[in-house]
Structures are given as structure tokens and as C-alpha cells.
Amino acid sequence: MLMKYAWYLLIGVSILTVIALTAHFVKSDENMGQPTTFRSSGYEVHLQMNEAPVKPMTNHDLIISIQDDLGLPVDAAEISISLRMPDMFCGTFNFTAEQTSPGMYKSTVKPVMPGIWDVEASIRIGSKLLDVTHTFRTAP
Numbered sequence: 001m002l003m004k005y006a007w008y009l010l011i012g013v014s015i016l017t018v019i020a021l022t023a024h025f026v027k028s029d030e031n032m033g034q035p036t037t038f039r040s041s042g043y044e045v046h047l048q049m050n051e052a053p054v055k056p057m058t059n060h061d062l063i064i065s066i067q068d069d070l071g072l073p074v075d076a077a078e079i080s081i082s083l084r085m086p087d088m089f090c091g092t093f094n095f096t097a098e099q100t101s102p103g104m105y106k107s108t109v110k111p112v113m114p115g116i117w118d119v120e121a122s123i124r125i126g127s128k129l130l131d132v133t134h135t136f137r138t139a140p
């Protein structure tokens with residue numbers, strides 16, 4: 001009798017695990033390719049890769065836009081970009097960013113492997129430092 005309940009419990013837990021994992025992957029995929037919006041200290045920052053799918057070992061542009069509360073473009077003093085895979089230990093890759101127009105910046109990044117990447121922009125505006133992370137997937 002007890003053995004039977006143990007089986008039910010095991011099957012139940014297995015089903016819940018599968019549902020949870022599926023939900024996790026569906027959720028991750030939904031957010032892939034969408035821009036990341038970050039609001040803090042009176043600023044609004046958008047990060048987005050300029051094309052999809054992103055291919056490994058290929059240069060891609062990360063587009064950064066910075067606005068203030070009124071929607072006016074903001075010039076950052078300094079932006080540094082780092083790229084890493086959250087689930088791996090294959091390293092952190094640093095890139096620079098350049099201004100393309102008022103409040104708009106571009107960084108050319110090269111993800112080396114297929115999988116999920118976090119690109120972090122550290123943006124210095126005056127004495128403030130904003131750290132914004134955008135997640136994207138590289139196709140195999």
C-alpha cells in the first residue's frame with residue numbers, strides 16, 4: 001500500500017518537473033529577441049541585438065538607446081560591454097561601444113558558441129552607473 005503511494009508521488013513529481021521545465025523553456029524563448037527595457041534613476045535604457053537569429057562566431061551589433069524621463073536622448077560618458085554564457089564557464093568577453101547618434105550607441109559583439117548569452121552594458125552617466133543585462137540566444 002505504502003509502495004503504491006510512493007509510486008504515485010514519484011509520478012506526480014516527475015510530471016510537475018516536466019511541466020516546470022517546459023514552462024521555463026517556453027518563457028525563455030518568448031523573451032528571446034525582444035528588447036530589454038531598464039528604468040532607473042530617471043533614465044530609460046533599451047538593449048537589443050540588431051538581427052535575429054544571432055549566429056555564433058559572427059559579429060553582431062548590440063543597439064543601446066538611452067533616454068531621460070522626458071524621452072530626450074542622453075549622452076553617456078562611458079559604456080563598457082561584456083558578454084558571457086550564464087550556464088557555462090567559457091569566459092567573459094569584453095567589447096567597446098560607440099555613439100551613432102544622440103542617445104544611441106552600438107557595440108559589435110561576437111558570441112563564440114551556440115546557446116544562451118547575457119550581454120551586460122555598464123553605462124556611466126555623470127556620477128551614476130547603470131548596469132543593464134540583455135539575454136539572447138545564438139542559433140547552432
Ligand SMILES: [Cu+2]
Binds near residue numbers: 113
Ligand atoms: Cu559557452
